[in-house]
Amino acid sequence: MSSTPLARAIALAALGASIAVPSLAQAEFLKDSKVSLSLRNFYYDNDNRDPYTGSAPTTPDGYDQREWAQAFRADYISGFTEGTVGFGLDVQGLLALHLDGGKGHHPDSNSFIPSDSDRSAVGAWNRMGATAKARFSKSELRYGNTLMPSLPVIQSNDSRVLPQAYEGGMVTSKEIDNVVFSAGQLSHVISRASSNYTSLSVSGGTRGSNQFRFAGADWKVNKELTLQYYYANLENYYDQHFAGLTHVYPISDNQSFKTDLRYFKSGDDGKNGQSGYFFSNNGGYAKNANEVDNTTWSAMFTYSLGGHALMLGHQRVSDDGGFVWLNQGSVTGASGGNEGNGGSDFYLFTNAMVNQFARAGEQSTFGQYSYDFAKVGIPGLKASIAYISGDNIKDDPTRTTDGVGGDHKEWERDERIDYVFQEGALKGFGVTLRHGTYRGYTGAANADTDQTRLIFNYTLQLM
Template sequence: MNNNVKASINAVIVSAVFGAVQVANAAFIEDSKLTLGMRNFYYDNDNREGGADQREWAQSFKLDYSSGFTEGFIGFGVDMQSLVGIHLDGGKGYHPDSNTFTPSDSDGSATQEWSSFGATAKARISQTEFRVGNTLTPSLPILIATDSRLQPQTFGGAMFTSKEIDNLMITGGQLERAKGRASTNSTGLSVPGGTEESNHFRFAGADWKVTKDLMLQFYYANLEDFYTQHFFGLIHIQPLGERQSFKTDLRYFKSSSDGKNGEPGYRFNNNGGYAKNPGEVDNTTAIAMFTYTFQSHSLMVGHQRVSDDGSLVWLSQANVVNGSGRNEGEGGISFYSFTDAMIGNFARAGENTTFGQYTYDFADAGISGLKASISYLRGEDIKAVSGSGPDLHEVETDLRIDYVVPEGPLKGFGTTLRHGVYRGGGTSIDDQDQTRLIFNYTYSFF
């Protein structure tokens, strides 16, 4: 083969390789998204029984970059997140050292500024995506990363989502650490009240869309040395005519002790309630919700039944205290129930909770983007911590108003006003009135 032919072949190979790289990079870049989320949050918690009140105001900036996937049999990409928080005001004595809203300095006062950075690598094969990193935000029946305060909670570990089979989504993974919504540091995983850490939260589950109106769910989760949990769910939406439907949502949790659970450091506080075996997980919880929607009106009623032997459990962060004596902001994990309300959780042993919510969309009244809702929860038959004595009760009423600018220069700018009133009858939560005023805006660079 002469030199001219070799040169031609090499040129073709180089061009092909360079072209393939360009295509791969083009998909990686062209499908990328860069957004800046801004949240201004005022939080007022009035403890009606004389405890420490909390009044704080802060600003958060969240810069998210999400790349596309490179071309080929296996596509690769990356997600990155940068968070900055600024404490604007809190008033002397109105920042309790609980790290539920902003981090605390060594003297217990609110940190004026804090920031963090995280990244997650991702890969895609066919209809299956894998993610490994520390910016994971799962939203699953057995784990919900909360975004109910100034900054979002994020998890570190690995998880996958597969849609290879039509109408079936399979999810699984292992999480090892979490960064709280009021912290720059990550901690290991635990249960409410736990001080020891576990780095093995393994989970798997499936959502099967049986028909266009019916979905069945099953999930399994295990936090090593703390608990094992099974979840079964059913969601059915029955159309009743134009802009009219009836939704049925059934949920069932079965949770049991695992490994060292019950030993010092591995004890579950049972949400401040009774436990047949103190410190251990032993619970079944059944939830039924029914929602009737008619045009702009939506009415939901439901009931939750917690078994007598112990409280409903959910994943938390270990109650870690650092060298300065401050906790690491581990508070704040949501769980998959309507009773995860503004203030109370209504999930103690024996508790029967009846709840309802009415929502109205003002679009039909000519005010697009405005919605309002009012909800009411009443929990009864809560077993006393001692296991004897009169049953306890708790009540909460929540009001929520949301407005999102529908068009114009400020399109997407959102305002949320929430007000909750909680009254407990001998429970571990003091009577509280809570108000939150939140402004959200997200700017998309590309």
């Protein structure tokens, strides 16, 4: 089990505070507290169809990754003490057990189960953390190492056995009606397949940064229209501006048309491109090697009718370099061991199950059809199928296998079905089955892959 000095300090401070506050404040602190235990059983099958292509393993071990794990997550979410400023504390403990993987089906570096010193899968990995919080009026400050932000410039990932989490501080304010302000500074991250916190980086970066700052706002102009602006900076790597617009036009009681526009402008910062502060440009072309220089925009339109939803969209990545987002690069953990892939999400529609479609010059067209079976009397059952096609991908000039330049293409098809039991002894028990098929060009950063995930989720509310 790994608990950082920050977590221990927060726990001791909270203990001291609970002794000092009046009994009434303690009562409010406890009265609004919640305790839950979440269980996740996860089977992961990644079938590399072309194991010698791109970043796929080049030794027999790990051609086809098949692994199975069970996770336990305990959360204590406190209330706030009474007074002008209310204080609280959230504590989280996580444990994951490797159930099976099969000999030869565990790549040394992966995002599902961490590797031991002999390159086999570890039997178990765990962590414990805490976040202190304070509330004043309609503003809330959080500081700790269990932060899971979901903002346009930073997206925490929860698509494996354990969730990704960040260490640092965040402020959320709703003092102005219809406007939500968010700001913060993060210093470390723990990946989905790790027990150790690491510095922050980007894909390809071999040196860490301990300063990621962000600020922005969501303005709900009216019932139908929301505008967004955010700024982010990862020291010595990149600056990023984001602007977004979401509009939902209600056609009738059971029909609507949604427009979602997103624009990112990213540039280099500080030592980017020097002394290991590299950016891999997602395995693609860069006008200036190892540097961030990108503009990406996307537009998505969704027509909904009853339980049906049809989404179509388009995305363009500029020619000078790939889209950039916060990740862990090649930075090793505190123990120096293999920490696998950080696996951060990013706020684009092409953040698909297998691939990202975010290389320099890439133009992607995508669509999805989904259906909510509650409309035909089966609440809790949902299904979807999505397809993304990307072309005009600029080549990495260092490649020699397929030449320089060219109009490279790739595509992905994803299917998903979810069911959550609505009543009875299994009420709240969820089942998710996902399948993704990716095919790219010779020399692509990703190998041709067929991927299957079977996930069971259940949360017990203990208090």
